[in-house]
Amino acid sequence: MSEVVVxxxxxxxxxxxxxxxxxxxxxxxxxxxxxxxxxxxxxxxxGMGVCFECRVTINGRAHCRSCQIVCESGMDxxxxx
Amino acid sequence: MTSNAPFNFDVLVVxxxxxxxxxxxxxxxxxxxxxxxxxxxxxxxxIWRSGCEDIPAEAKFWIQRCTSAGVMALRGVRVVDQLxxxxxxxxxxDGTHKLGYQQLVIATGARERFLPFxxxxxxxxxxxxxLQAMVKSGLPIQGKRVLVAGTxxxxxxVAAYLRQHGARVLMxxxxxxxxxxxxxxxxxxxxxxxxxxxxxxxxxxxxxPFLANSWPVAAEGNEVLExxxxxxxxxxxxxxxxxxxxxxxxxxxxxxxxxxxxxSENGYVQVDDLQRTNVPGVFCAGEPTGIGGAELALLxxxxxxxAASGDIRAAEALTANSKKLKNFADHxxxxxxxxxxxRSLAKPDTLVCRCEDISYARLERHRSWxxxxxxxRCGMGACxxxxxxxxxxxxxxxxxxxxxxPIFPARVESLAALANCREPAPQNVVGGH
Amino acid sequence: MNSYDVAIVGxxxxxxxxxxxxxxxxMRVVVVDREMxxxxxxxxxxxxxxxMDDSEAQFALTRYSQRLWQQLKSELPDDVEYEECxxxxxxxxxxxxxxxxxxxxxxxxxxxxTQILGPGALRELEPNxxxxxxxxxxxxxxxxxxxxxxxxFLMECAQERGARTRMxxxxxGMSEDRIRMEDGSEISAEFLVNASGASAPELxxxxxxxxxxxxxxxxxxxxxxxxxxxxxxxxxxxxxSTTSDSVAFNxxxxxxxxxxxxxxxxxxxxxxxxxxxxxxxMLQRARExxxxxxxxxxxxxxxxxxxxxxxxxxxxxxLASDKSVWLATGHEGLGITTSxxxxxxxxxxxxxxxxxxxxxxxxxxxxGKEHAHV
Numbered sequence: 001m002s003e004v005v006v007x008x009x010x011x012x013x014x015x016x017x018x019x020x021x022x023x024x025x026x027x028x029x030x031x032x033x034x035x036x037x038x039x040x041x042x043x044x045x046x047g048m049g050v051c052f053e054c055r056v057t058i059n060g061r062a063h064c065r066s067c068q069i070v071c072e073s074g075m076d077x078x079x080x081x
Numbered sequence: 082m083t084s085n086a087p088f089n090f091d092v093l094v095v096x097x098x099x100x101x102x103x104x105x106x107x108x109x110x111x112x113x114x115x116x117x118x119x120x121x122x123x124x125x126x127x128i129w130r131s132g133c134e135d136i137p138a139e140a141k142f143w144i145q146r147c148t149s150a151g152v153m154a155l156r157g158v159r160v161v162d163q164l165x166x167x168x169x170x171x172x173x174x175d176g177t178h179k180l181g182y183q184q185l186v187i188a189t190g191a192r193e194r195f196l197p198f199x200x201x202x203x204x205x206x207x208x209x210x211x212l213q214a215m216v217k218s219g220l221p222i223q224g225k226r227v228l229v230a231g232t233x234x235x236x237x238x239v240a241a242y243l244r245q246h247g248a249r250v251l252m253x254x255x256x257x258x259x260x261x262x263x264x265x266x267x268x269x270x271x272x273x274x275x276x277x278x279x280x281x282x283x284x285x286x287x288x289x290p291f292l293a294n295s296w297p298v299a300a301e302g303n304e305v306l307e308x309x310x311x312x313x314x315x316x317x318x319x320x321x322x323x324x325x326x327x328x329x330x331x332x333x334x335x336x337x338x339x340x341x342x343x344x345s346e347n348g349y350v351q352v353d354d355l356q357r358t359n360v361p362g363v364f365c366a367g368e369p370t371g372i373g374g375a376e377l378a379l380l381x382x383x384x385x386x387x388a389a390s391g392d393i394r395a396a397e398a399l400t401a402n403s404k405k406l407k408n409f410a411d412h413x414x415x416x417x418x419x420x421x422x423x424r425s426l427a428k429p430d431t432l433v434c435r436c437e438d439i440s441y442a443r444l445e446r447h448r449s450w451x452x453x454x455x456x457x458r459c460g461m462g463a464c465x466x467x468x469x470x471x472x473x474x475x476x477x478x479x480x481x482x483x484x485x486x487p488i489f490p491a492r493v494e495s496l497a498a499l500a501n502c503r504e505p506a507p508q509n510v511v512g513g514h
Numbered sequence: 515m516n517s518y519d520v521a522i523v524g525x526x527x528x529x530x531x532x533x534x535x536x537x538x539x540x541m542r543v544v545v546v547d548r549e550m551x552x553x554x555x556x557x558x559x560x561x562x563x564x565x566m567d568d569s570e571a572q573f574a575l576t577r578y579s580q581r582l583w584q585q586l587k588s589e590l591p592d593d594v595e596y597e598e599c600x601x602x603x604x605x606x607x608x609x610x611x612x613x614x615x616x617x618x619x620x621x622x623x624x625x626x627x628t629q630i631l632g633p634g635a636l637r638e639l640e641p642n643x644x645x646x647x648x649x650x651x652x653x654x655x656x657x658x659x660x661x662x663x664x665x666x667f668l669m670e671c672a673q674e675r676g677a678r679t680r681m682x683x684x685x686x687g688m689s690e691d692r693i694r695m696e697d698g699s700e701i702s703a704e705f706l707v708n709a710s711g712a713s714a715p716e717l718x719x720x721x722x723x724x725x726x727x728x729x730x731x732x733x734x735x736x737x738x739x740x741x742x743x744x745x746x747x748x749x750x751x752x753x754x755s756t757t758s759d760s761v762a763f764n765x766x767x768x769x770x771x772x773x774x775x776x777x778x779x780x781x782x783x784x785x786x787x788x789x790x791x792x793x794x795x796m797l798q799r800a801r802e803x804x805x806x807x808x809x810x811x812x813x814x815x816x817x818x819x820x821x822x823x824x825x826x827x828x829x830x831x832x833l834a835s836d837k838s839v840w841l842a843t844g845h846e847g848l849g850i851t852t853s854x855x856x857x858x859x860x861x862x863x864x865x866x867x868x869x870x871x872x873x874x875x876x877x878x879x880x881x882g883k884e885h886a887h888v
Binding site: 011024043045049 | 435
Binding site: 162164165181402431448451452455457461463465485486487490491492493495496497498499 | 549550553593656662664666727731733748775788790791793794797798800801807808809810811813814815849864
């Protein structure tokens with residue numbers, strides 16, 4: 001089993017350890033997950049799926065809570081950044 | 082109660098943390114057809130979250146028990162609504178599921194409480210449990226400077242964990258007073274398990290300053306955190322850091338219980354000695370009944386699982402042990418009560434509702450949660466008030482609203498489904514890998 | 515006992531509009547509500563300002579009132595979120611397309627400009643409607659707003675002119691120049707106005723107002739998915755039925771980018787819990803028109819009670835049996851739209867002045883019943 005997963009965050013390749021969440025992949029890429037209503041860049045706060053700050057678009061589906069979703073190879077992750 | 086759901090359990094347990102796993106294991110061992118549903122892909126809840134790492138030994142033990150007893154695990158499945166008594170609506174990434182049951186055990190755990198202060202919305206300001214969860218999920222923390230703040234026993238536990246993973250934990254800022262902490266420490270005498278936990282933590286944090294009477298007053302940086310100003314004994318100090326891990330103890334996840342009509346008091350689900358709520362056939366165990374930690378959760382889970390599967394005698398036999406642990410939970414609550422000073426951290430332009438970016442100034446004129454919600458949209462966002470609800474309750478003393486479905490944002494197709502859309506694939510409790 | 519010119523019971527959009535209008539005319543006003551400004555159906559509804567042609571009287575009132583909103587719009591604060599996004603009445607088949615043509619001429623003859631959209635034009639304006647729609651009718655002057663803040667704005671304007679409010683105060687009786695509160699206190703006024711919506715019959719016995727329960731769902735943010743308020747022409751069939759539960763496709767874009775999905779109508783449902791069966795039917799109907807809604811994240815669902823009269827027109831005017839009691843209620847799904855017009859008609863009548871549109875169709879006395887006061 002591979003120790004590393006490769007996916008794309010905002011079209012750029014990112015490598016994370018197997019089992020890492022998409023939230024970690026976004027942070028590793030130096031991106032913020034979303035832009036708030038008043039324009040602030042936001043990232044994960046609660047780490048457990050209740051704050052909704054970590055929402056990103058995964059494979060075309062919007063509003064996915066990235067801190068709860070394990071990275072899969074080839075995933076296409078887009079943030080508001 | 083008959084149900085058209087293909088998944089029809091004798092006992093359904095919602096939440097696969099310590100309480101849930103204990104309930105499911107015991108129910109299945111007593112012969113009940115048992116289901117264990119959790120939105121995460123691995124069992125363990127928050128306290129035994131594994132992410133990229135090995136599953137903690139205690140979690141492994143209970144996972145094994147569940148597997149051996151034939152518990153049907155539904156992972157990555159989130160309960161969103163009750164279709165009718167005895168039938169829940171749940172969804173996974175690719176389907177909507179109806180879960181039928183005769184008895185239900187609610188073991189939905191707790192979440193961190195957040196309080197607003199200037200800069201709290203900056204990137205890299207997270208909960209204490211929040212940062213720990215991210216590190217468990219693969220976030221590199223080696224060499225990073227972390228300030229841990231807030232209140233509660235979670236703080237030293239998180240600090241120790243981060244340190245083990247190579248973080249430079251600069252300090253722990255606990256808002257409680259030394260007196261409260263000392264009183265709390267005294268209650269640990271006679272609870273050898275807890276005392277040794279404390280000693281272990283002390284060992285792991287030799288050079289990390291632990292400050293009582295201390296809390297963050299501002300976080301600063303250009304979009305990303307660069308430094309934090311703390312108040313300690315009335316004096317201010319600014320510390321450069323990479324992460325602020327800040328949480329103010331825990332609040333119970335009572336939304337499902339409330340949706341089902343369970344009675345609450347002071348925000349906790351009311352249960353009797355056998356973990357029964359006022360709703361027939363509905364049990365509740367663990368943090369939603371009172372924040373008491375993993376040991377109490379395991380015990381309450383077992384009691385609930387046994388009682389739900391009809392083994393009342395075995396359930397009653399366990400209740401004697403819970404008194405001591407419930408006392409501990411009360412002491413915990415008192416020791417880490419929030420001080421009044423924390424109400425004045427937010428400035429007029431500090432955001433309180435993060436989903437809708439509503440500032441303190443826009444909220445303080447309202448006299449109720451409902452008024453703030455209707456006029457300022459506070460709590461109308463995706464978190465459904467999970468973050469700003471406990472916050473505004475502390476800041477303004479607003480009583481929370483009643484719960485409406487869905488209890489988590491759910492896909493329109495899930496709310497449009499009256500029958501099963503797809504059968505969730507039953508999996509073993511651990512996971513594919 | 516305090517004494518006023520007008521005491522209004524109900525601080526929803528209609529009560530607030532009445533307070534606004536009364537104060538504009540220099541009257542001394544007090545508004546009483548058991549909860550807060552902009553609660554009740556005002557807090558639950560869609561906030562759609564729409565010209566409706568179910569009857570001449572309905573058309574006249576909605577058109578009159580819509581114009582008043584247009585005159586007011588530049589004063590509305592930002593949080594009222596007034597947007598003249600327009601309505602598109604969507605035709606799914608040829609029969610409905612004929613209705614589009616009829617509606618177009620009907621509106622045109624009455625001075626409301628509309629535009630007939632063929633399938634191509636409809637697709638361009640609303641690409642997320644499913645393919646196969648025959649077209650629609652665009653009514654550009656229609657608008658949407660956020661009702662609780664609109665009600666608050668109207669009330670604040672009234673307060674600036676001296677109106678008093680007593681919120682969190684339940685009224686238990688109104689008759690003969692006095693309203694009586696649950697705590698025993700009383701307020702006297704020359705004119706008592708019952709603007710308490712679906713609860714109006716509690717204060718004025720015998721009012722033929724029935725609760726018509728509705729459901730709504732709001733999604734997370736999906737900007738630009740919908741651009742206009744979209745209503746199926748079958749909506750009229752739904753609003754027509756006086757006996758059975760019905761759903762109709764009705765979606766609204768909110769300024770936040772969230773999508774408001776409705777609508778449902780039920781008779782005889784008294785409890786405010788979400789009814790899963792009808793909610794599911796409503797959403798199934800919605801996704802038939804806009805398949806893309808299906809996978810969207812729905813954040814909240816809620817219900818509300820419209821106040822429905824037998825002839826679908828509101829009650830605006832005096833009670834025969836008690837000269838001091840006036841009604842401003844029974845607006846069904848058009849409370850937001852007709853609130854400003856209702857207030858004008860009411861206050862014109864109180865002042866003994868002529869009304870700007872014929873008020874006969876909305877007089878309580880038209881229903882030919884003796885209403886008893888409480």
